[in-house]
Amino acid sequence: MTVTLADVAARAQVSPATVSRVLNGNYPVAAATRERVLRAVDELDYVLNGPASALAAATSDLVGILVNDIADPFFGIMASAIQGEIGGPGGRAGGERLAVVCNTGGSPERELTYLTLLQRQRAAAVVLTGGAVEDAPHAAAVAAKLRKLADAGTRVVLCGRPPAPDTGAVALTFDNRGGARALTAHLLGLGHRRLGYIAGPVERTTTRHRLEGHRAALAAAGVEEDPRWTVYGRYDRRSGYEATLELLRRDPSLTAIVAANDSVALGACAALRESGLRIPEDVSVAGFDDLPFSIDAVPSLTTVRLPLAEAGARAGRVAMGREEPPPGGITSVRGELMVRGSTGVPRVS
């Protein structure tokens, strides 16, 4: 029923080995022979059997991309950039690779399961994006898995994720701490002294680093922080909305709200508006990431631009071995402070 290499070989009157070599192009085949084979392939409408190739060659053309939430543009943009570089159709690279996008939903177990599944597929490379979960046993389990993958020849790249020592994984980390610090410093420079902070999920590295940067800026300015000013939530607008109402309840005198990311900031804006507060006259709002919609917020959002696409592209190239990994296998990607309309001088109180 299905046509195989042997069928093509028969039709082209060559051996299966020759057909394989024509298709893989890694062995000299006389032009005339190649021609004949290609014609046979075409006439029979032959499609290589991927699993069989993978088995025989002990490699596959699958590249895994782990994301927390593919519906979130933060991950979508990175995934898109990674995919653009791994040499799928249209990519500049020769081989045609397929991107397997795995939605972990931020769950450690799923992350591990997906890693195993990718190991099972003998993935050519795996890129893990976004913050990691800070649970020690889980981190160890992931590290062990990554080591195993690396040992099996799978290239492992971390994109926007802290390094995983001794795993052989290359890390392209975002400087969340530095970005957050610059952002809060900007607010402090405007004169704000009572700043609410809406953090992400508690056990996430991204959450911690951004919060640390925020606090470092406060400390550097000698501003003492009230514990009531920090609320933890999720990385979505709903969370920002709710957290903002909570912050307002705890301390109505806040003059600025720093959000874990842009979606959260948008939720914060909505809550503020509904509470009858103007942005930035009554309360300034700042986000993080600079996703495409942030500039369209009204007022447009002051935030920290993370070069998501660039980082993803680089991660993709490194994963494909088309770009040298950074020295030491680790590099930090800086964000850029984007000052826009959502932040201003605090109201006089």
Add this chain to the structure above:
Amino acid sequence: MTVTLADVAARAQVSPATVSRVLNGNYPVAAATRERVLRAVDELDYVLNGPASALAAATSDLVGILVNDIADPFFGIMASAIQGEIGGPGGRAGGERLAVVCNTGGSPERELTYLTLLQRQRAAAVVLTGGAVEDAPHAAAVAAKLRKLADAGTRVVLCGRPPAPDTGAVALTFDNRGGARALTAHLLGLGHRRLGYIAGPVERTTTRHRLEGHRAALAAAGVEEDPRWTVYGRYDRRSGYEATLELLRRDPSLTAIVAANDSVALGACAALRESGLRIPEDVSVAGFDDLPFSIDAVPSLTTVRLPLAEAGARAGRVAMGREEPPPGGITSVRGELMVRGSTGVPRVS
């Protein structure tokens, strides 16, 4: 070096066949034996070789998802929903399937190439999302490919895409025409008579259907359309921004702008604001899709909500054979008009 089924079998003192059966759980194995095998698997840290299984069993656990642009939440949301249903880790389904997300960038060639790649992988199912390109030869080529996939046992589902007759593909189509018609009818009801329309790329089914709906509404209300009122572009904010400036240049007396989707609408809003026009007092703006950020626009966007997540989930289930396909293999999913702040009665001129 790498541990194989045979190694596990040796350690558990059973035959490879038994190990395979324990792992696949589709054949009775005595509890004690199973126990022993599982222990061996654990001790050896054995991971099944996916390609080998796929080859031997002539099936794979890969599911392809074709999207135009994974960085766009429109596709991200659908992809996420599909993935949630195909039974990956955490899914309710038993098998563990991997989602291969293919970014076609709207290019027909890439679409075809990806389809071939998925055919090569012997994908268990393929879901194509978003509008199709309306080029006849290309459409025929895709149809042929889909038929071939279906013949090879791959389940093919179209999600938010028009039916592909005689291909064996199940279609979950969005009622773009109806939604667009309702949206424009709403604007007409408010009293608008001069409405600009920012369409998507010319050769896309989505573009055509939405435009047709818009025109149907105009016709039904007896409003004659000026050809200058339609501009084609892309499905992104930039396009909306530029198209709006163009529309304003062509006819400054427009009182409403209908955009191809929400991102375009956001761009339109930006252009209007920069032109000193208030929304909706001077110009009303409407979008399409109701993506999460649309409610956070200021004023919040009047749009047509498409049940992206629901449709994706359903597509995923149908692809997995866990839900009956609609009768005839075709169903139309309706959108819901969401009237919000960006539309209002036209200014008196």
Add this chain to the structure above:
DNA sequence: GCCGGTGTAGCAAGCGCTTTCTACAAGGTG
């Protein structure tokens, strides 16, 4: 004219798994 390249192609041995068919115990039945 003999010999060692050089360029092509074929042979055949796997790659690691699934699955059909067969084998054998153990247990129930007439």
Add this chain to the structure above:
DNA sequence: CACCTTGTAGAAAGCGCTTGCTACACCGGC
């Protein structure tokens, strides 16, 4: 007690491809 189920495990034949090795021309040089 012979016989047939029923339950469980093994043997072995592939699945379709890749690739190391071998084979064979054919060519130029001494």
